Amino acid sequence: MKIIITGADGQLGTELQGALRGHELYPVDIEEIDITDFTAVMEKVACFGPDLIVHGAAYTDVDGAELNPDIAFKVNAVGTQNLSVAARAVGAVILYVSTDFVFDGTKGAPYNEFDDVNPLSVYGRSKLAGERYVQSLTNNYYICRTAWLYGRYGHNFVKTMLKLGEEGKTVRVVDDQIGSPTNAVDLAAKLAEIALSGRFGVYHTTNVGEVSWYGFAGKIFELAGMDVDLQPIxxxxxxxxAPRPAYSVLRPLSLELQGLAPMRPWEEALAAYFKA
Ligand SMILES: NC(=O)c1ccc[n+]([C@@H]2O[C@H](COP(=O)([O-])OP(=O)(O)OC[C@H]3O[C@@H](n4cnc5c(N)ncnc54)[C@H](OP(=O)(O)O)[C@@H]3O)[C@@H](O)[C@H]2O)c1
Incomplete structure (x- = not known):
């Protein structure tokens, strides 16, 4: 299968290249295709002629998006619009990676794929706009929402905590936002499985279980064997x-209903990250 991976240099994109090994891949980041450039997207997609576009590229700076909404909408909404039009033109399937931030966090229970969305932030609204372009402009799509991503590449919470822990100062972390930390290797494997399944639709794809950022930090220090003065705030x-949802745990109901395995618990996935 011929597959374009956007955001290929990002923390998910690099793992996707491994998970989709064996296929004819065209990994692209902003240097190869700026997804906000309609003409370039149309030309490059038509030239490669993919069967599938796994679209992970995004403007992912949540606070930056709040301060610069136009950039967030240009990359996350218009960039996804461009890729959707290009996918339709060549008859390719698109898999769009979305976010738990499409929800407002007030449900008080895990969100499933059939819950109403209501993003609080510009980032959440821009990613939701991307979902809507995918749904309205393409016939065959997967939308996979994920959350609290960490991996070997790029910036993430795990790396930030390890750096702060090493500095030996008190580390203060919020204890009133609950979510599901997700290992980029696990996510890439699940996206590859979904993308090749032919079961189009919306999926919640996080490691299962829930924890606060404070609890997550505690587990990171425990696994790293670091004795850190960690304080909840x-x-x-x-x-x-940017406002964040207080509770944005995603239940993988679509996977359950399709008889596909959910991703493993976040504690196991984090332990595997440290082991690797
Ligand atoms: N990280 C999370 O916690 C999280 C949570 C929920 C959902 N997601 C979603 O998961 C996906 C992957 O996230 P990630 O953490 O792997 O992101 P990432 O590491 O920030 O990677 C995103 C990649 O997209 C590239 N990009 C930005 N603007 C572009 C443009 N105009 N044209 C082409 N490429 C562009 C970035 O390049 P530059 O680095 O040069 O800007 C970067 O390499 C994203 O769709 C994100 O919205 C992430």
């Missing part, structure tokens, strides 16, 4: 431009 003590 609440979100009001941390001024950030």
């Amino acid at each position: 609440d979100s009001t003590q941390m001024e950030r431009p």
Whole structure:
């Protein structure tokens, strides 16, 4: 199968290249195709002629998006619009990677794929706009929402915690936002499975289980064998431009209903990350 991977240099994109090994891959990042450039997207996609586009490229700076909404909408909404039009033109399937931030976090229970969306932030709205372009402009698509991603490549919470822990100072982390940390290797494998399944639709794809950022940090230090003075704080003590959902745990109901395996628990996935 001929597959384009966008965001190929990102923390998910690099793992996707491994998970889709054996296929004819065209991994692209902004240097190869700026997804906001309609003409370039149409030309490059037509030239390669993919069967599948796994679209992981995004403007992922949540606070930056709040301060620069136009950039977030240009990359996450218009970039996805361009790829959707190009996918339709060549008859390719598209898999779009979306986010738990499409939900407002007020449900008080895990969100499934049939729950109503209501993003709080510009980032969430821009990613939701991308979902809507995929749904309205292509016939055969997968939308896979994920959350709290960490991996070997790029910036992420695990690396930040390890760096702060090494500095030996008190580390303060919010304890009133609950979600599901997700290992990029696990996510890439699950996306590859879904993308080749032919079962088009919307999927929740995170490692299962839930924890606060504070609890997540505690587990990171435990697995790293680091003795760190870790203090819980609440979100009001941390001024950030973008509001975040207080509870954005995703239930993988579509996987369950399709008889596909959910991803393993986040604690196991984090332990595997440290072991690797
Ligand atoms: N990280 C998370 O916690 C999280 C949570 C939920 C959902 N997601 C979604 O999961 C996907 C992968 O996330 P990630 O953490 O792997 O992201 P990432 O590491 O930030 O990778 C995204 C990649 O997209 C590239 N990109 C940005 N603008 C582009 C453009 N105009 N044209 C082409 N490429 C462009 C980035 O290049 P530059 O680095 O040069 O900008 C980067 O290499 C994204 O769709 C994201 O929205 C992530």
